[in-house]
Amino acid sequence: MRATVLHGPKDVRLEDVPDPRIEDPADALVRVTAACVCGSDLWPYRGIRPTPQPRRLGHEFVGVVEETGAAVTRVRPGDFVIAPFAISDGTCPHCRNGVTTSCERGQWWGSDTDGAQGEFVRVPLADGTLVATPGVPDDAQVPALLALSDVMGTGHHAARAARVRPGRTVAVVGDGAVGLCAVLAARRLGAERIVAFSRHRDRQAVARRFGATDVVELRGDEGAAAVRELLGGVGADTVLECVGTRESMAQALATVRPGGAVGYVGVPAGGPELPIDRLFGTNVTVGGGVAPVRAYLPELLDDVLDGTLDPSPVFDLELPLAEVAEAYAAMDERRTIKPLLRP
């Protein structure tokens, strides 16, 4: 089969690799019908995280089950399935606590098994990991379902970690797909005011479509001051940090009000550590982390299937898998919010 392999900085290739096969009775084999590129894929793509040897890429996909191991009972060949970005067994204490990303038998796409940006994927712990839709969805539904594999659940996690609820004011740092989904999640959870930080007209438009009531183009202290002005002189009750850089966390901490909460889901790229004296003095809570998307999937899937939740506008570019290198380049150069790949 063909799959995406990273060889070094900005060197992404679609290559022939060995066909996957069932290796364990808990495995399933899935034919990928759609995958995508994540902002976190850019860290190794840009060389910020080194690639000492060629590695498979991609951790977001939907597809159709081709074959299952003897121990698999919850999905069957022919099922359309959504694969969250982390593999989990669904039965360990952490999974039962809803923290599927801390699964005692957890694995990661691309390092422990196939990457998602390929034609087929071997899925370990298939019963715990995969979520099947009630039937095979329309092709038009695929982008929204694919968003549930990562960005929608991750934006939702930011909002949950920051305890967004009806009446709350929210500011969202980051106008990538996760930040936009965080806007959508905040609206879904009943936020009263949602301020999106964004300097890009196309992303601002998606943010407003997703429920942003205000857009702030300024950054740093000026951006924080602009949010305070919008929100009656105090900071936001909750800030959703969806980038993972030093600047984005500083923006979040500058924007939240005393006693407020920052929900963060951007993969921390080199710190900084959190300034405890400042957090202590202002009673700001910081929560979040690598989103347990699997735990949120059933609830979010219901809303996608009944038409009340549609994160699909984050995909503004669709390419065949053969053009995966262009998908990465477009993502890297911010020519796209998020590209969808069809094998």
Next chain:
Amino acid sequence: MRATVLHGPKDVRLEDVPDPRIEDPADALVRVTAACVCGSDLWPYRGIRPTPQPRRLGHEFVGVVEETGAAVTRVRPGDFVIAPFAISDGTCPHCRNGVTTSCERGQWWGSDTDGAQGEFVRVPLADGTLVATPGVPDDAQVPALLALSDVMGTGHHAARAARVRPGRTVAVVGDGAVGLCAVLAARRLGAERIVAFSRHRDRQAVARRFGATDVVELRGDEGAAAVRELLGGVGADTVLECVGTRESMAQALATVRPGGAVGYVGVPAGGPELPIDRLFGTNVTVGGGVAPVRAYLPELLDDVLDGTLDPSPVFDLELPLAEVAEAYAAMDERRTIKPLLRP
């Protein structure tokens, strides 16, 4: 009048100082009937925080209103009042959000006005700051009421910040007065299991009386492992960090389960900054800070007055104010959990 003055490391003296008087229409003048020494007083006492010039000490007291400024309407001469450890106006946006320690006009005892360890205290913003009891309490009720000025509200804040609720498992780091009150707060909020870290028999006894179901004497990784063993193989749902040192925060982070929460109220003494990569990977939420005791006072006072809450056992030493130097020495040498001073 006489009041406590710190001159340098371990040099605490009761001295004659000018009598306070009403300086602002919002002031009240309170005759102190009981005050106490706080763990955070030990930082300047030990010289960890320098004392460039003599300073007043004490931020926890109860007493009787002697005189009020013309603008004061909520307390009257003769009222018995509890003074939380921070001065707040009760009307600014942060006070209305319950974050009274971030009051826009907030002040601190001992630096902005008199210290509490004296015969009289000028109370700025008296209407916002003071809470009067319905009548003048029995002398026997005074210790429990005094505990509401800081330690009980602070322990409660740790528990609230960590979202302790019925059925949760809790570990408490720190067996000082705040840690012990955190045990009591966790029980009051319905925690199912409460593990107290303590190596001191007398403090273990108070912890058990306050609701600790288990005591762990080990520390570090061994202590965290002991908690995991008690709690079915995973860490605690919530950990209440009530010390403020590098070691105590490390203990908290080692003891909490993935997806759990650390509530911290120990004044951070020199860091460390919070390790964001580790928090991200384990989805641990960290919340807390300088406790908005004023906001919690009415709720906790009701429970003290109806007899369902009694934090008074944290006071295991009572001295006349004249012996304040001995109170500090006993606190410093851990010969007492918390000393109560009677002017």
